[in-house]
Every structure is written in C-alpha cells, then in structure tokens.
Amino acid sequence: MREDEFAAIRQYLYDETGISLSTGKRDMACSRLAKRLRHFGLNSYGAYLRKVQDGDPPTERQEFINCLTTNKTDFFREPHHFDFLRDTVIPQLRASGRKRLRLWCAASSTGEEPYTLAMTLREHCPVSEGWDARILASDIDTSVLAHAERGVYDLDRASDIPPALLHKYFLRGTGAKAGKISARPELRELLTFRQINLIAEPWPIRAQFDVIFCRNVVIYFDRDTQHKLLTRFAAQLDPNGFLFLGHSENIHWLADTFAPLGSTVYKMRGATDTPPPARTLPRSVGRSVPEAAAPAPAPSAPTAAAHAPGGKEDEYNIILGDVQATRGPAVIKTLLGSCVAACLYDPETGVGGMNHFSLPGSSDEGTSARYGAHAMELLVTAIMKKGGDRNRLRAKVFGGGKVLDVASEHLNVGARNAEFVLKYLEAEGIPVMGQSLGGNRGRLVRFRPHTGQAMAKHLAGREQSQVAESETKFGRELNQRVETPPDDGITLF
Structure with a gap:
C-alpha cells in the first residue's frame, strides 16, 4: 500500500465514520482490505478506494467500514x-x-x-x-x-x-x-x-x-x-x-x-449528587468473589516486596502466536529467531505482558496473533484489562534475527519484524527503553512485567537448531502462500 493510498484511505474513513486511523495502522489496513481487492480482482488499493467512493456496488462502502473497524470485546469486560x-x-x-x-x-x-x-x-x-x-x-x-x-x-x-x-x-x-x-x-x-x-x-x-x-x-x-x-x-x-x-x-x-x-x-454536571459506590470487595453479577480474587490497589511503583524471600513468581512460557499479560510477580519466557517479542509494562501498576509474532501483517490471517499488526493490539488490550494505563506503557523489544534457511531469506523476515515493531511503538507514543534486535542467532528472553526487567541470552547448540528448524518450516509454508506483489509499490504480507 503506497503512502498516498494509505493517506486517502485514512481520510475517507475519517470523513465517513470519524475514526482517526493512526499512521502505525498501515499494515493492518493493508491486511484487512486485501480480501476486498482479491474479491474484485484489483491490484491497487487506490483503484479499490475509487470503487468504494463511486458506490460500485453501493454495498461496498459498508464492507470498507466493516473491514477497518476494530471489534474487541468479552463478556463482563471491565x-x-x-x-x-x-x-x-x-x-x-x-x-x-x-x-x-x-x-x-x-x-x-x-x-x-x-x-x-x-x-x-x-x-x-x-x-x-x-x-x-x-x-x-x-x-x-x-x-x-x-x-x-x-x-x-x-x-x-x-x-x-x-x-x-x-x-x-x-x-x-x-x-x-x-x-x-x-x-x-x-x-x-x-x-x-x-x-x-x-x-x-x-x-x-x-x-x-x-x-x-x-x-x-x-x-x-x-x-x-x-x-x-x-x-x-x-x-x-x-x-x-x-x-x-x-x-x-x-x-x-x-x-x-x-x-x-x-x-x-x-x-x-449539575445532576443530583451521586455517592461513589462503597469500597467493598467487588462481586460479579450473581456470584461472590473470594477475598484473594479482589484486585489489590495499584502501588505507585513496583517495590522490593515483589522479590521478598518466599515470594512466588508465576512463570509463563509463550510460543509463536501467544499473548500473555500479568499483574504482580511473574516471569514470561520465550525463544526467538526471526520472530519478535514486544515486552510492554506500566511501571506504576506492575502490569505488563509479552507477545511473540512472526510477520508484521498478513492478507490471510490479519486477526491472528502470529502477525504483529494484531499481536500488538491484543497485547495492549490485555494489559489494560489487567489495570495498566496505555499512556504509561514502556517497551523493550527482542528478536528479528537472521535464522531462516536460504530459501526463505528473500522474505527478509527478521528485519521486517524489527522495523515494524519499532514503527508501531513510535506511532503509538510508547517509548522503547531497551532492545536487542537483529544478528544471526536466536534468543532466550525472560521478562518480569511487574518490574520491567528483561534479559536476552543468545542461543547456541540444540536450542538454536530447534528455533531455526521451527521458523524455517514456517518460512517454507509462507513461501507457498505469499504472492509476488505487482510492480506498483503494493506489498501484501
């Protein structure tokens, strides 16, 4: 999707719905609208937008809106x-x-x-x-x-x-x-x-x-x-x-x-005074919640108490396509090759999380957490659901190594992942406090969301071979699905 096409799509979406699509959503827009291009046999996002604006067919305006609206929800959310x-x-x-x-x-x-x-x-x-x-x-x-x-x-x-x-x-x-x-x-x-x-x-x-x-x-x-x-x-x-x-x-x-x-x-403003709800243990509709399940008040900053003797850290191992967010002492681990893991945390509440994705976006799987455009949105949402504040988020990012076999390297997967995650964080205003990206080796990443501490260790021997084999297999599958983009500046991932 060319810059001028993305700019035109952003403007039309704003005019029709009021939605202000950030500049970091270009991969998402590319992924979600690609199926409409295929439906009409078009090879240009500009041509597709003209079809929408011309009302050809009249129902396509609504299809355009449906593709670009975000619909994340759960029962008893918040x-x-x-x-x-x-x-x-x-x-x-x-x-x-x-x-x-x-x-x-x-x-x-x-x-x-x-x-x-x-x-x-x-x-x-x-x-x-x-x-x-x-x-x-x-x-x-x-x-x-x-x-x-x-x-x-x-x-x-x-x-x-x-x-x-x-x-x-x-x-x-x-x-x-x-x-x-x-x-x-x-x-x-x-x-x-x-x-x-x-x-x-x-x-x-x-x-x-x-x-x-x-x-x-x-x-x-x-x-x-x-x-x-x-x-x-x-x-x-x-x-x-x-x-x-x-x-x-x-x-x-x-x-x-x-x-x-x-x-x-x-x-x-000016309504009859309404007292705030009593500060009792929260109880969901129709059920009681044990005291241990009540959310603790957020500390002003993570404290040494989180590492007190006898304190137990929950431990999570995530793989490609996973998103994990936690509140309180925890360790999240993953093994990376060309994939990237974004570690986000709110330093005031001790809430944070990690994802593990394989490509910026895909025309086939735009709602899969294996792809960065969706994995980043899922991670931010999961952190906010745990009580984190989007405006306070900090980031550390890892991965993007060159570990795929020669047959897959023309995709330049690691470099594209690294470029994507940094551009996304910049567009969303989330400062990057640390990074370990690129190189020719995989990494073991350990992240403590409640403190923001992260460690990346280069892999060797058996673990390095396992990561390379796993990601090479994914790369070969990708080679079979990815079409050669037309010679007009449009790239479909």
Whole structure:
C-alpha cells in the first residue's frame, strides 16, 4: 500500500465514520482490505478506494467500514462497570421511585457487552417487581451487529460468565451446534439491535437514556470529533444519567459537561449528587468473589516486596502466536529467531505482558496473533484489562534475527519484524527503553512485567537448531502462500 493510498484511505474513513486511523495502522489496513481487492480482482488499493467512493456496488462502502473497524470485546469486560450499575445506578433509580431503565450500548460489537448488560438487568431489575428495562444495542459494523443479534457464541467465549448465569441465560448447542451457546429469550427480549453511525446526524433515536455505555470508542476519534460526540451524548442522557467509557479514556477536558465518579464512570454536571459506590470487595453479577480474587490497589511503583524471600513468581512460557499479560510477580519466557517479542509494562501498576509474532501483517490471517499488526493490539488490550494505563506503557523489544534457511531469506523476515515493531511503538507514543534486535542467532528472553526487567541470552547448540528448524518450516509454508506483489509499490504480507 503506497503512502498516498494509505493517506486517502485514512481520510475517507475519517470523513465517513470519524475514526482517526493512526499512521502505525498501515499494515493492518493493508491486511484487512486485501480480501476486498482479491474479491474484485484489483491490484491497487487506490483503484479499490475509487470503487468504494463511486458506490460500485453501493454495498461496498459498508464492507470498507466493516473491514477497518476494530471489534474487541468479552463478556463482563471491565467488570467494575457492571458492579457500579448494580450497586449505584439501579439502587438510585429504585430510591427515586422509578422502575424504568433505558440503556444504550453504543458500540455493541459482536454482542458480548449488551448480553452482559442484559444479564445484569435481569438479575437486579426483575419484571416480577414491576421493572421496565430496555437496552438499545448499536454498532456501525453490520457484520458484527448481525453476529450480536444472532446471540450464538463459541463456548470458549463464555469463560468469564459465572457458571450460574451461563446455566440460567444460555442454551448449550448439541449435534452440529456442539461447542456453541445461544442466548435465551429472556435476554433477547431486552435488546433492540440497530446500526448507528455515531457521527451521523440525526441519530434515529427518540428516547432519553439513564445510562450510555460507549467504551473503547472515543480513543479512535480526534479531539474535535470526541467533543461533538460527547456533547450529543449529554443531550441524549437523562439529567441524572451516567456515561461509561473505556479503561483508557479520560474526558477531564469536558469537565463543564461531565463530572467524573472514578473508574471512567461519569455523571452529568449539575445532576443530583451521586455517592461513589462503597469500597467493598467487588462481586460479579450473581456470584461472590473470594477475598484473594479482589484486585489489590495499584502501588505507585513496583517495590522490593515483589522479590521478598518466599515470594512466588508465576512463570509463563509463550510460543509463536501467544499473548500473555500479568499483574504482580511473574516471569514470561520465550525463544526467538526471526520472530519478535514486544515486552510492554506500566511501571506504576506492575502490569505488563509479552507477545511473540512472526510477520508484521498478513492478507490471510490479519486477526491472528502470529502477525504483529494484531499481536500488538491484543497485547495492549490485555494489559489494560489487567489495570495498566496505555499512556504509561514502556517497551523493550527482542528478536528479528537472521535464522531462516536460504530459501526463505528473500522474505527478509527478521528485519521486517524489527522495523515494524519499532514503527508501531513510535506511532503509538510508547517509548522503547531497551532492545536487542537483529544478528544471526536466536534468543532466550525472560521478562518480569511487574518490574520491567528483561534479559536476552543468545542461543547456541540444540536450542538454536530447534528455533531455526521451527521458523524455517514456517518460512517454507509462507513461501507457498505469499504472492509476488505487482510492480506498483503494493506489498501484501
């Protein structure tokens, strides 16, 4: 993808959706749009963009948007928000004599968040007590919205749903549907799904909401777009309503409109005073959590206590395609050849993690953590889910050695990996505190996320041979899949 093509794609995406795609997302855009080029038999991203802009066919604009929107979600993601809904919002409505609740999930993605909200309302706003609760679930991406409306998920997606709620609110698939779960009608009837572009005017909404969830969305908008969107949210909220944002989103600059309540929960400025939730042990909806599972307060910096005699470090070994994030004393290890491992950490909370990827991006596997464009996004998200702050992240990077056989070296894998990870970190504003990249030998990397300490040891003998053999096998498979790029400056990985 040429620079001018990427610039045009970024501008068109911004004009249509408000999403400000960073310069570090070029490989991601290349990977995700490549399938549309193949679909139309095109050999130029510029030609594809002209087809989208010309409305040929009219549905392609939506396909373009679907390809470039990010859809990361889980059941009970950022569980403190659902605790706040249960412990503060619902009791406040009940105390006011109201048993009517309207909630907008403004970025529903594949549906895990709205179904988690539906479980919360079913548990704590029972119809038997006269509650009238409804959820509007919207997204700009029609493909993920269709997935959400179906309400069918792989069973392994349900690991964060408490067993009692999983049994109560989901059906387990059998026969051809074995390994799947499906949301029961009790949840579905609370939900209305609708495609909504957050920057379009006007929104097809008449109701005012008691709660708006718009988590991990405004980080993709520039400040002007954020201001417009949040101002419109304020107009759509009840005067005593609440706005929930994502863990890395802060709107202190809009203090004249929203008052922070902590943990990225906001109320309308001038609303009736709302006490913060009591500082008790968090409990997920419908289950109790043992004291040992309660998240400890974040220290101002990692301390020597982490290395106190008798202190135990969890140990993780990761391989190609793995992403591991931890909080507290831990060691993450991996063996690298031409692959790269990015080690990210938040020095204030002791949260960090490591990934292990093999190429910057791929037209076939753009959502696989074997490829850097996705592995980096997964790692940052995993760290934030553990309580790390994206704005405080520091990095150390390793790998990118020249270890593949001669038949694979024309791909220049190690050098491309090293170049990619440094460009990504620069574009995301994450400072690199240390690196060991390149050379002709593999590395054993040991990383302690809670302190940021990392060690890289060059491999020799049997371990070096094993790494070289493993990555050479991958390189040969890659040779069979990678097409020779056309002579127009476009590279498909």
